[in-house]
Amino acid sequence: MIKHYLKTLHRLTHAEYYAYHKSVSERLAQKMQGLPRVKPQYDKYVVAFVGYDGSFKFMLEAPETAQLVSLDGERKGAFFVIDHAIRDAAKYSPVAEIKAAGEGLLPIVKNFAGTPQTDYEGEMAKVVNMVQDFEKPENVTRIARLGQTENLAALKQINLNFQALYETRFESKYAHKQSGNSLQWRNKLTDEFDLLCKILLGLRLSAVDPDEVQSLDESINVVNSTTDQFTTIANRRLGVGSSKKEDEKKDEETQAPDATNPPAPETPPQAPDATNPPAPETPNQNPVAVPPAINPDDLNPPAAGE
Numbered sequence: 001m002i003k004h005y006l007k008t009l010h011r012l013t014h015a016e017y018y019a020y021h022k023s024v025s026e027r028l029a030q031k032m033q034g035l036p037r038v039k040p041q042y043d044k045y046v047v048a049f050v051g052y053d054g055s056f057k058f059m060l061e062a063p064e065t066a067q068l069v070s071l072d073g074e075r076k077g078a079f080f081v082i083d084h085a086i087r088d089a090a091k092y093s094p095v096a097e098i099k100a101a102g103e104g105l106l107p108i109v110k111n112f113a114g115t116p117q118t119d120y121e122g123e124m125a126k127v128v129n130m131v132q133d134f135e136k137p138e139n140v141t142r143i144a145r146l147g148q149t150e151n152l153a154a155l156k157q158i159n160l161n162f163q164a165l166y167e168t169r170f171e172s173k174y175a176h177k178q179s180g181n182s183l184q185w186r187n188k189l190t191d192e193f194d195l196l197c198k199i200l201l202g203l204r205l206s207a208v209d210p211d212e213v214q215s216l217d218e219s220i221n222v223v224n225s226t227t228d229q230f231t232t233i234a235n236r237r238l239g240v241g242s243s244k245k246e247d248e249k250k251d252e253e254t255q256a257p258d259a260t261n262p263p264a265p266e267t268p269p270q271a272p273d274a275t276n277p278p279a280p281e282t283p284n285q286n287p288v289a290v291p292p293a294i295n296p297d298d299l300n301p302p303a304a305g306e
Helices: 005-011 014-031 041-058 066-093 095-112 118-136 139-144 149-179 183-206 208-237 242-252
Strands: none
Touching: 005 014, 005 041, 005 208, 014 041, 014 183, 014 208, 041 066, 041 183, 066 095, 066 118, 066 149, 095 118, 095 139, 118 139, 118 149, 139 149
């Protein structure tokens, strides 16, 4: 028989659930050579486990995120260098040609002033449009006069690199979402494992080949032993255990009797005495033989006024 594994599986954390199936799948792999009738379902179970494994290990924060943050910082830096150079030339330059170049480019930087504060998508689009304005024939000379040709080229390339990496991360997240999250893969893996266990049990009830019977018994033992192990793990984590009375009962059942001081034999209960109790003793009364004398004065009281 296969023990109740579903209750244990539902109580496991994702990490414990992963460890459970990793142990079972690896140990059952050694038994599949002797179980060709079980192998197709085992393969489906392994596919589900690999899917769950990939989903479980998928980072909520994609590895590209740190690179995007770095590139975005470089892009902001290049933007501010160009922005300040144009604004300073237009406002402070004592050289007429440089001042005129700054004033000619000033409307562009004012138009894109809020670019660094927008979201990734908006910032990418605005930088593309700003670079296109700077690359117009009448502005190329102005950019060169202010010494910003290389900075503008760097800004353009950084934005292209950012866009390529951003699209890669988006595609990765989309693919992960399409393939299913960890909970969906967990449910699928549980279903495939449940069907695998039912096939093992069904074949064990009908198998007659000794080698197949042995492989089935060993496979069922793998499931049962792993379930026992992780049931203990879940119970320990959840604080579930036997009650105090059950523990005391187990201690009494397992405790050996003391040979040196054996317990006193039990005595049967005594029946109550049904006879009447003796009457209490009372002192003897001596009878009076002669009545007391009567006083005549007690019979004739004195007259009034005497």
